[in-house]
Amino acid sequence: MTTGNNTISIDLMPANSTVRFSATNLLKNGQVLGAGKQTMWLPAAAFQARLTNGPALNQVVSTTNSINYKTYDFDPATVETAELQIRMPKSWDKGTITFTPVYSQLTTSAGSASWNLAACVASTSDSIDVAYSTPITVTISGGTANILYIGAESAAITPSGSPVDGDLLILAISRGATLAADTLAIDGRLHGINLFYTANTDSDL
Numbered sequence: 001m002t003t004g005n006n007t008i009s010i011d012l013m014p015a016n017s018t019v020r021f022s023a024t025n026l027l028k029n030g031q032v033l034g035a036g037k038q039t040m041w042l043p044a045a046a047f048q049a050r051l052t053n054g055p056a057l058n059q060v061v062s063t064t065n066s067i068n069y070k071t072y073d074f075d076p077a078t079v080e081t082a083e084l085q086i087r088m089p090k091s092w093d094k095g096t097i098t099f100t101p102v103y104s105q106l107t108t109s110a111g112s113a114s115w116n117l118a119a120c121v122a123s124t125s126d127s128i129d130v131a132y133s134t135p136i137t138v139t140i141s142g143g144t145a146n147i148l149y150i151g152a153e154s155a156a157i158t159p160s161g162s163p164v165d166g167d168l169l170i171l172a173i174s175r176g177a178t179l180a181a182d183t184l185a186i187d188g189r190l191h192g193i194n195l196f197y198t199a200n201t202d203s204d205l
Contacts (some may be wrong), residue, residue: 035091038199043192045070047082047173055080055175058189060104062146071104071189074113074175076182081174082190087166088121091199094163096156101138101173102191107145111184114139114176115151117193121161122168132172133160139181142188153196171195 049055055072062069074080101115116135122128138151159169173193176182 035199035202037196038091039194039196040086041192042084042086042171042195043070044072044082044190046192047072047084047171050081050083053078053080055082055190060189069104069189069191071191073187073189075177075187076175076185077177079174079177081172083173084171086169086171086195088163088169088197089199090165090204091201092163093198093200094167095198096158097169098154098156098196099136099138100153100194100196101140101151102193103140103142103149103151104147104189104191105142105145105184105186106189107186108143109184109186110143111186112139112141112181113149113184113188114179114182115188115190115193116174116176117154117157118172118174119157119159120170121159121163122170123162123164124166126161130170131160132170133158135172135174137176137179137181139176139179142184148191 049057049072055074058071058073060069060071072082097119099117103113114137116137118132118135120130120132122130136154136157138154140149140151142149175188
């Protein structure tokens with residue numbers, strides 16, 4: 001076995017053989033690659049609108065190339081919410097998460113749209129009626145019709161509850177229509193969010 005700052009190499013040579021097999025396990029900062037910050041894209045169509053004050057699901061088709069998008073259209077005056085449940089991978093470190101929202105708008109109208117994300121976890125034998133965490137907001141400056149606007153990564157969100165392996169992570173995305181920073185006077189079309197989490201192992205086995 002040979003070691004260095006960034007690699008561990010193991011050479012295997014069967015008896016009576018001139019063939020050498022070598023396996024290298026790459027390390028970064030003392031951890032096996034594959035652990036660390038991860039991301040998953042969660043499209044708007046994967047969410048479900050709340051029965052009360054839920055956004056409208058819409059299908060958008062681009063004019064020239066007929067690219068189809070499924071969006072949730074969030075009102076500029078009423079706070080509307082959509083939810084998603086994910087069974088998180090075992091490699092999740094059960095810590096904080098962050099997100100980046102992606103949205104567009106049907107017509108040109110100056111302003112900014114604020115997007116709030118709250119989260120909670122539910123374990124086996126838990127009540128399904130779990131309280132959400134305090135939502136974290138990302139505000140995006142938009143303005144032009146049919147342009148993708150991608151927000152900055154949010155501050156850390158600590159899902160409420162006591163996470164364990166195999167939990168459901170429950171997300172609630174809403175538009176902060178009543179926030180002073182939300183100045184867009186028309187619907188904001190949410191395309192989806194990138195969810196970021198940290199893995200502490202390179203395997204879910």
